[in-house]
Amino acid sequence: MSFHLTDDRIRIMREEEVISQIKEIIKIKNNNVVVGPGDDAAVVSYNRKEYLILTTDCVVEEVHFNRKKTPLFLIARKAISVNLSDIAAMGGVPLYALVSIGLHKAPTQKDISQIIKGLQYMADRFSFDIVGGNLTKSDKLFIDVSMAGKVEKKYLKLRSGAKPGDLIYVTGTLGGSCLKKHLTFIPRIRESREIIKRVPVSAMMDISDGLSTDLIRLAQASGTGFKIHLDKIPVSNDALKISKEKEGAIQHALNDGEDYELVFTVPVKHKNKVPVKINSVPLTCIGEIVKEKRYTGLSSDGREVLIHPSGYSHF
């Protein structure tokens, strides 16, 4: 995730201004940088056919997990997975990871072992190597992972490619990830690769901060708006569990963070190429990109509501 605030309270208030401030100061000098700060990951030259993808993301105690309730194995797994999700968002595959760990006291053998096993579990599952890292003292536990991946030039996907008329799809189901999925989600590397090989996707990103927030980012990067059908948003069982009625569950699916699914857009003429499922993961069309820079949701009874980042006006 490239220069991205991951805490809700500061994100909503300040993220856009922080990012614009960063972009003002940071000047990219090297023309090997294909994509700098602002997308899910950075993209730089690699070889004739492929780009190198570079990304970093961090999980911090009390912000992203509760240390007492969460096994270190799962915390380490999550720290890797959030980075894999960024690489999936670009259409890439992971190659190498570096892991920087802040531990609040001298680590026990079991602590270290649980963390390393969580990292290695993901490395085995997604065929990349953990090539180095760093351990430091820190009052609160954090695991900061940076990752290098690669993507064929022809398959690179950005947030900025959506065009009016393109259909909007999401993978999986959304909402209620705080119950469990935020720790155990499967980053959509395989699904992403399958989708981009079969479908000429015009824009893609991962849903880490909630569909409403992230779809607005995709639309802004593409210079467009969108119109989505609220009752078509695939609602997770956990979102239903939390709210117990459909309307509330939709709100969770729209606004909860940490789904780590993909949202992508497809030119309407290619819609038949989009499969219903990849592996067992459903792909659902939820609406379309529009020219006017408005972000709207249609409820099942035809009313139109404005979508805001992490919240939308009441039904």
Add this chain to the structure above:
Amino acid sequence: MSFHLTDDRIRIMREEEVISQIKEIIKIKNNNVVVGPGDDAAVVSYNRKEYLILTTDCVVEEVHFNRKKTPLFLIARKAISVNLSDIAAMGGVPLYALVSIGLHKAPTQKDISQIIKGLQYMADRFSFDIVGGNLTKSDKLFIDVSMAGKVEKKYLKLRSGAKPGDLIYVTGTLGGSCLKKHLTFIPRIRESREIIKRVPVSAMMDISDGLSTDLIRLAQASGTGFKIHLDKIPVSNDALKISKEKEGAIQHALNDGEDYELVFTVPVKHKNKVPVKINSVPLTCIGEIVKEKRYTGLSSDGREVLIHPSGYSHF
């Protein structure tokens, strides 16, 4: 720095066991990994003539700096510099940086600006690009940087290449870095490049945890011992300022951390190729590599003392 404990208290007790535990669990699968965990940085395939260098290092409030006494500009500069020092240690040049920042409260515009300016200052000075990053909430400020660099295959330097008889050199002066240098040091990228182009260096690393600790690491990686002349260790003015007498200053030069100079070894037949200075940085021969795995220091009156990591037996 590859899987390296950066807090003194836990490092001394546990670092070697932690690293050996990590190495037991982590299995490198990809034969594109030339150097995995254990050296200053990881090295992976890049192109026909060059390797890619990957490294990460972190600075944490109250461990590496005092937030109230230290301007954010200098903290950010240090976070970059410790990574550049690792790239210098491999003989490489920096290409790209990712920056993960943990901030304890909603950042002010000035906070962000000071941090970004510190990062950008180093990026301009060493001609690399900051391509992305991450901001998250954290009680204690931390800045975790990961960096990609490159090195010509013929110039790659590891810790493990020293042979008995090789002479041991250090750049700059050592000790007393806590007064100021730990924040304002110049990573030895240019000096490293100049040295390896002029001299067939057999092993190299940076001195981040004190000469005694790091030279023992180099000797262990090379399967050798060493003998150094304590009165030849180049003592910094700050080490003299702290201890006020020569013997004490030598102890600081030997054992203080955060010098971020280079220690390297040269086959004795090439010693005439080693310049006295590079730019204005002195290169000083302090001893030699020996076959027997003992780490000894000779005092000016000819007595022999055993060198221990971060401490040695009394004169």
